[in-house]
Amino acid sequence: MEQLTMCSRQGAFTLPIETGQTIVQIAKTANVPWGYLCERGICAQCRTKVEEGMEYLNPLTEAEKKRLRKAERTEGYRLGCQMKIETPGSVRLVHKPY
Numbered sequence: 001m002e003q004l005t006m007c008s009r010q011g012a013f014t015l016p017i018e019t020g021q022t023i024v025q026i027a028k029t030a031n032v033p034w035g036y037l038c039e040r041g042i043c044a045q046c047r048t049k050v051e052e053g054m055e056y057l058n059p060l061t062e063a064e065k066k067r068l069r070k071a072e073r074t075e076g077y078r079l080g081c082q083m084k085i086e087t088p089g090s091v092r093l094v095h096k097p098y
Ligand code: FES
Pocket: 035, 036, 037, 038, 039, 040, 041, 042, 043, 044, 045, 046, 047, 079, 080, 081, 082
């Protein structure tokens, strides 16, 4: 079944897929602990490793291209406040602030 799995230091949370909202917005609504501050792609408190389902996400935003190093982007890092699920599919994320 398609689902969103969000892993943080507090554990793994499984949620239904929701398109069009950022991961930070989804976390806030679902009370999933997922660090964030600026929600503008600057602080990187929301840095997230995509372990599964990159193909279902929106393309990298300009803010992510500026804030994340190329090597990080290649390894699957995104910013939770910039990334959205665009099409339904299983997505697995790990919160990885610096
Ligand atoms: S909340 Fe600051 S970069 Fe995402």
